[in-house]
Amino acid sequence: MKSEPSRWSGLHEGRLSAMVDVARAAGDHTLTHFRSTGLVVDAKSDESPVTIADREAEQLVRRMITERFPDDTVQGEEFAETVGESSFRWVVDPIDGTKSFVCGVPLYSTLLALEKDGEPIGGVIYLPALGEIVVAASGLGAWYQQAGRAWQIACVSDRESxxxxxxxxxxxxxxxxxxxxxxxxxxxxxxxxxxxxxxxxxxxxxxxxxxxxxxxxxxxxxxxxxxxxxxxxxxxxxxxxxxxxxxxxxxxxxxxxxxxxxxxxxxxxxxx
Known part of the structure; x- marks a missing residue:
């Protein structure tokens, strides 16, 4: 049954609503470095770029999750997986589209997923520089919001060719x-x-x-x-x-x- 993200607070012991809040917080933090003068871009072992914004945003996600759900596992792009004892795992990409980010292009996102027993049960795609977000949870629908507007149901196209x-x-x-x-x-x-x-x-x-x-x-x-x-x-x-x-x-x-x-x-x- 579809229900807006604002009504998810009691589900999975608060994890679904936390998922949305944490993704927003991390994405908003990246804006403190977006289009900033003197941003240092490092190259990882695979030659993909990484910045202080990537690292700080992931650290923020890990800190917020650990404070609320200390027994959960956290997997991310920039740091080693922290293994917990619960059946829940969080998966974060603090800046998906770092190449866009370092070029000052607003088409990058913060991605955060919640898994239970290895299966994704919730996800957030947040475009902080555009003010767009899509969130979803299994059985509860997918929801889209633009900055300052009400939530609306997200739905794929009906094109058949x-x-x-x-x-x-x-x-x-x-x-x-x-x-x-x-x-x-x-x-x-x-x-x-x-x-x-x-x-x-x-x-x-x-x-x-x-x-x-x-x-x-x-x-x-x-x-x-x-x-x-x-x-x-x-x-x-x-x-x-x-x-x-x-x-x-x-x-x-x-x-x-x-x-x-x-x-x-x-x-x-x-x-x-």
């Missing part, structure tokens, strides 16, 4: 990095519009019906753990490229559901 669809992804050369150039070319050719409005923002577009498919050729759990419940509760589908319902398959894609099998077939056919 790829020729009418909007295809988004994060970085085109990531298809080549996994030997899937042909998959990208097939999708680009089949869809009406292709854009690289990717990362968490791309999935937010799918969840709110503005795009129809978002594809990640390479991803980690923190990139998509929050995504699965959002897409599913908005009426869509999220799987790995093998069609498995997992956020730990090393890749993933979300669609409006109607197009999922067609996209899956192209990804399988166009990959090494």
């Amino acid at each position: 790829l020729s009418d669809a909007v295809f988004v992804t994060s970085q085109v050369d990531s298809f080549a990095a996994r030997g899937a150039d042909a998959a990208y070319r097939s999708l680009e050719s089949a869809c009406r519009i292709t854009r690289s409005w990717g990362d968490g923002y791309g999935y937010l577009l799918v969840a709110t019906g503005r795009a129809d498919l978002m594809v990640d050729p390479i991803c980690n759990a923190w990139d998509v753990a929050a995504i699965m419940p959002v897409i599913l509760e908005a009426g869509g589908e999220f799987t790995s490229w093998k069609g498995e319902k997992t956020v730990r398959g090393g890749d993933g894609f979300g669609t409006n559901g109607r197009l999922h099998q067609a996209v899956l077939a192209m990804l399988k056919d166009g990959s090494v």
Whole structure:
């Protein structure tokens, strides 16, 4: 039964409402560094960028969760997993889209997921620089809010043909990095519009019906753990490229559901 996030306070011992509050706090903290002069950008071992904003936002998430739910596990992009004894795990990507962030582009997000017994049961995609947020919890629906406006139900599009669809992804050369150039070319050719409005923002577009498919050729759990419940509760589908319902398959894609099998077939056919 769908219910607004403002009514989630008593569910899972307060974890669902905390999920929304923590994601907002972390995302808002990133704004203290966004477009700041002299922001230092470091390179991680995989050459992806990281900043003080990434680290501070994740530390804030970990601190807020530990204070309220000390027995829970916390997994994040920037620091080692903290293993707890409860059945709950939090998965955080403090800045999903750091390349956008360091360029001063507002299409980055803070992602936070809540898992129970290894299954995602809640997720938040928060775009602090745009003031947009989508939150979802299993059985409670997906909800979208713009700054200063009331919550509204988030819902995927009803497009049934790829020729009418909007295809988004994060970085085109990531298809080549996994030997899937042909998959990208097939999708680009089949869809009406292709854009690289990717990362968490791309999935937010799918969840709110503005795009129809978002594809990640390479991803980690923190990139998509929050995504699965959002897409599913908005009426869509999220799987790995093998069609498995997992956020730990090393890749993933979300669609409006109607197009999922067609996209899956192209990804399988166009990959090494």
